[in-house]
Amino acid sequence: MPDSAPNARELAHREMERRILDAARRHLAEVGPAQLSLRAVARDLGLASSAVYRYVSSREDLITRLILQSYAELAEAAEQATAAADPAPIAQWTAWALTMREWALARPYDWALIYGTPIPGYAAPQDTVEPATRVVAPVLRVVAATVPELGPEDAQTAAALSPLVTAVGQFDGGVELGRGAAYAMMAAWSAVHGFINLELGGHFVGVLSDPAPVYRTLVRRTAQDLGLAPA
Incomplete structure (x- = not known):
């Protein structure tokens, strides 16, 4: 059976993950990898820091995703x-x-x-x-x-x-x-x-x-x- 199409919630989740990675890459160009901060990424997106953790488990997880990308x-x-x-x-x-x-x-x-x-x-x-x-x-x-x-x-x-x-x-x-x-x-x-x-x-x-x-x-x-x- 083919995989079912993603529902609206899944699409919204993917879109937020994309926005987080895009924001992180912008910060990467400004401060470099060592200073990359989940708090700054959240602030850039107008989110509470706790909200970002629904999509990225840690700063290390964010760095790994950026590396893979x-x-x-x-x-x-x-x-x-x-x-x-x-x-x-x-x-x-x-x-x-x-x-x-x-x-x-x-x-x-x-x-x-x-x-x-x-x-x-x-x-x-x-x-x-x-x-x-x-x-x-x-x-x-x-x-x-x-x-x-x-x-x-x-x-x-x-x-x-x-x-x-x-x-x-x-x-x-x-x-x-x-x-x-x-x-x-x-x-x-x-x-x-x-x-x-x-x-x-x-x-x-x-x-x-x-x-x-x-x-x-x-x-x-x-x-x-x-x-x-x-x-």
């Missing part, structure tokens, strides 16, 4: 960009990496929420792992099919990468990511995110006249390191 929107942007790009590995990697920076520059506070400084007193729950994996999924299979395994001398590195390999293997039907590919993806991911975080933090002021071409070079050279493009 940000991951979903970034993943959608990455999926659209790679779907529209040439299927060649270098084109897929480039489309994905450029989209990461474009999204971050357009949504710096959402980016900071998911990839910035940890929020004091908050620990992301396990159910954020799959949405985070979805962000890198467009290039995981490309890397998995290209990068060779680690050598036996890298046993400690291989062991340390086991959680990543397991998480990827459980995602969306599973991606068989060897530990060599897992290391390469971790290194490439760190390069991309490190550059973006430094740029958003203002650390290139007075150092780079234009970060964009430098980033494109980093993306190309990282693709070469991954074996996705000729050196």
Whole structure:
């Protein structure tokens, strides 16, 4: 039997949840994740603080919902960009990496929420792992099919990468990511995110006249390191 359509009460509940998240994102841009307050969100909506708890169980719950929403929107942007790009590995990697920076520059506070400084007193729950994996999924299979395994001398590195390999293997039907590919993806991911975080933090002021071409070079050279493009 098909699910019944939501009734008026359920629709009203969903609408209020949407309004709470929208208000929280506005506050996120004003005060940052660490200072996000349910009381301020309630005040912005003209509600008593107690009323917000009918829809969001705690500040931690609100942060988690915002994180899940940000991951979903970034993943959608990455999926659209790679779907529209040439299927060649270098084109897929480039489309994905450029989209990461474009999204971050357009949504710096959402980016900071998911990839910035940890929020004091908050620990992301396990159910954020799959949405985070979805962000890198467009290039995981490309890397998995290209990068060779680690050598036996890298046993400690291989062991340390086991959680990543397991998480990827459980995602969306599973991606068989060897530990060599897992290391390469971790290194490439760190390069991309490190550059973006430094740029958003203002650390290139007075150092780079234009970060964009430098980033494109980093993306190309990282693709070469991954074996996705000729050196």
